[in-house]
Amino acid sequence: MTDFDLLVVGSGIAGLTAVLRTDPSLRVGVIAKGPLERATTMWAQGGVAAVLDPSIDTTEAHLADTVAAGAGLCDVDAVRVLVDEGPELVRGLDAIGVRFDRDGQGRLLLAREGGHSAARIVHAGGAATGAELERALVAAVRSRGVTIHEHAFAVDLLVEHGRCGGVRTLLADGRVVDLRARHVLLAAGGAGQMYAVTTTPVGSTGDGIAMALRAGAAVADLEFVQFHPTALHHERVPKPLLSEALRGHGALIVDVNGERFVDELLPRDQVSRAITARMNDLGVDHCLLDVRDLADFVTRFPTIATVLADVGLDPTVDLLPIAPAAHYLCGGVLTDLDGATSLPGLWAAGEVACTGVHGANRLASNSLLEGLVFGARVIDAIGRGVDTCSMTGAMRALDEPRPPWRTPALLPVDPIVGHQPSVDRARADLQQAMTLGAGVLRDARSLADTASVVDGIDGLPAGVAGWELANLRDVASALLVAAAARTETRGAHARRDFPSTDPTLARRLVLS
């Protein structure tokens, strides 16, 4: 007897879109490790990419831009699904009360971002798109009568007879229970907390990917971590973004000696690499952004001005400390075009998944769209009676050769909740090692050195802090295997020892 027809792990755009699409007669549950509204989705700024004005744009152009960004690794069928099905789903957000920014005639305001050949980004509250989406999604889900477990931590997937049958969960009251379900949807987001400098919130610990790995599901593309070049280098978590718009308006990047060393208008990954190389040369952990000559800073960049005021920086006087920050994980749990994983009963959507739409590098504002489109497709497929994955989309990579992988040991489940100093120390060590050795620039030596730190993390106590660290370790360990195996530079993966792209590696590396 199962508790649920569908159990969703995660309350960001992917998980909540799925919940809202289910038939009301189904028994649906949703688990989130904090309050529902505290998902990474809430932090998203720029917007959602979709072709909403066919008089100025086409889905063919959106597809071409996405594939160009993906550096030869996008699954074109998955991208076709993304660009074709996205517009209707974005328009459908009106029905749950999402208030996108509009002009005086009520037409959607469309912005253009780097890598897009047309203005196709819908946004809300200027740069508060994620907060508006999450507000509306959470309100709609709360009024729906599904079972909601907040402050509930998914520890591991239950696997019996080769099928995922539920989730072992630490509930808010301290009990560890096995929640049994006919279908489980992983929508648990990314793993930016593998790095010391990241724009992602503290809960982005790769729990979904780690659980899938331990359950034997295939994962792919973990070596492709997108870094944002200009995060504010400050103690704040997550690191605030100092948007590209500043550089577009004339902000200059200088090193700690005040010297310019990079064309500020190059694409994100090239700016990140130049900043990292300069930091490494000088043995420092940041560079500086000079915005002192930008006129009307406070009125033109009100959100950034507020952040700077909060941390005591004056943009008219101070140089702003910056460093590249881990921003988005392109890879994840391998899925087919319906979001089915290689483990029957287990589905994945959103940042936790590898649908193949991002390839080796994500096009800006395609990730919210991916959560929306594939969150919906999972429910449609379950509704059609689909039960196992098909060899479609990124799943076709299962036929490719795989690098060696050691199976991490499952941790004992004994609910001792609370942070312990040794766990915090080990987490900081992992983050530091990953930033230095497996960050923007990598090579065989740095990856091996990092692996010795990451794989040395052992004997963790049970409880949320220990489990999160174990998950970070397992995902980082898998990332290091993939990054070492990819002996080339492609998209977001830059190897110092292999600076060129190798056409024979234009394929997905699958770990399972």
Ligand SMILES: Cc1cc2nc3c(=O)[nH]c(=O)nc-3n(C[C@H](O)[C@H](O)[C@H](O)COP(=O)(O)OP(=O)(O)OC[C@H]3O[C@@H](n4cnc5c(N)ncnc54)[C@H](O)[C@@H]3O)c2cc1C
């Ligand atoms: C600063 C910033 C700006 C961004 N701007 C944009 C943008 O403008 N456009 C765009 O397209 N993308 C943007 N992104 C990326 C985008 O926000 C994310 O990729 C997307 O929101 C991920 O949504 P998701 O549904 O996959 O998961 P998330 O929103 O990350 O939600 C994950 C959920 O899983 C739950 N969870 C995780 N682990 C567990 C566990 N063990 N047990 C129980 N629950 C768990 C969490 O509680 C949470 O509810 C931005 C990201 C950042 C950090």
